[in-house]
Amino acid sequence: MTVQEWQALEDEKYNPKNYVRGPPTPKFRSNLRPDVKYMSGWIAGGWTNDFMTYINLIYIAYITKPRVPVIGQFHPTHVGEEAGFLHFGDVFDVPRLSRLIRMPVLEWRDIKQEASKEVEEIGCWSAWAISGPDDDQPRHSFIPEILNLDISYTDAPKDAKMTPYPGDWFVSFWPLAALAYPQGRKEALEEHEPRPGPIHGATHPPDEQMVCYDFLYFAGAATQDEWFHDFSPAWREIGTHTYWTERVQNLANEYLVRHFGVKSAKDIPPFVVLHARRNDFEGWCGDVAVKDCFATLDDFERRAKEAIEEVRKRHGISITNIIMTSDESDKKWWDGVKAKGWTWLDHDKEQTTEKYGRWYPVLIDAVVQSMGRGFVGTDRSTMSMVAARRVEDWHDGPATYVRWGHPGADNH
Helix, strand or coil: CCHHHHHHHHHHHCCHHHHECCCCECCHHHHECCCCCEEEECCCCCHHHHHHHHHHHHHHHHHCCCCEEEECEECCCCCCHHHCCEEHHHHECHHHHHHHHCCCCEEHHHCECCCCCCCEEEEEEECHHHHCCCCCCCCCCCHHHHCCEEEEEEECCHHHECCCCCCCCCEEHHHHHHHHCHHHHHHHHHHCCCCCCCCCCCCCCCCCCEEEECCCCCEECCCCCHHHCCCCHHHHHCHHHCCECHHHHHHHHHHHHHHHCCCCHHHCCCEEEEEECCHHHHHHCCCCCHHHHCCCHHHHHHHHHHHHHHHHHHHCCCCCEEEEEECCCCHHHHHHHHHCCCECCCHHHHCHHHHHCCCHHHHHHHHHHHCCCEEEEECCCHHHHHHHHHHHHHHCCCEEEECCCCCCCCCC
């Protein structure tokens, strides 16, 4: 059997059509197979954080197999409402993910008609109500709204919170996973009662066939900010296998072919990628002036040289190309990038938004970041962290972060 034949068999095995009754229906429940158990959840952050949230959801389904995860869309939190919602499977290769983790992964569009106006009541668990701020409310998300779901939330058990301390919003995977089983569900329902749904005011216990959670971004196995640790099970078991779709990858290749002036994707030279997260981090500077708070280009240059040397040691590759990615809009700052001899993808010149939509400058930058033979990111940035994970796992490349917060923060 050839690799292609094996992939075709695996794709058919995990094809979403095998886990629903048929084509999408006006009501999701009428399309659920009685012999299949599902799991879903919602998002409420920026794009990278929402990616992490969906991976956490798939991981909980993974450890409660044969639960089938059902993934929603991405909300354009940081790119502007006019960008519209973005399907997970339009960015990430879901069939390949299913093959690699050996379980089906569905999207809501596989189950319910996207244009359906049918409002459906469902009971879900709220992790945020027992771990978030003092208002003790479930986390709001736009995803149930576009799916026309009227959700009656029940608080997760308090022992799902990773620590008892106020301000620590992290919850543990296994206490949440236990809610997918009869005993864990029964014990939790003895602790909390369902809240009324926002549309019809009805109360429902958490659904047993479609187990669902309000917000899993802060979920982990052992510690806070677990994705920043190399042992993160959600990344190691699920995230690392979540590759780009062929369309998105090819689009990034086309940009790099033009950027480097080469004939085809196979001619793209090796490069190191930098990611300077700046604008929305100003609030973390406190009393420190922004010019003293953020890392300097010299800091990035020092880290880039270290990454280039590490690539040479590991792979015998000499790298001269450095690509900067950043949310910075100040022209003087970019003049400094140019003075270093570094380059960047000019999405204004490429008219990326006009051609493809407002999501695509961010998407293309993320794909390019993942293609680096080495990576230097911004400490505490989840976008940097996920890019670093991809470079480390997909290319055995070195990845590091520039520290910031005060002058000399990255001295080493």
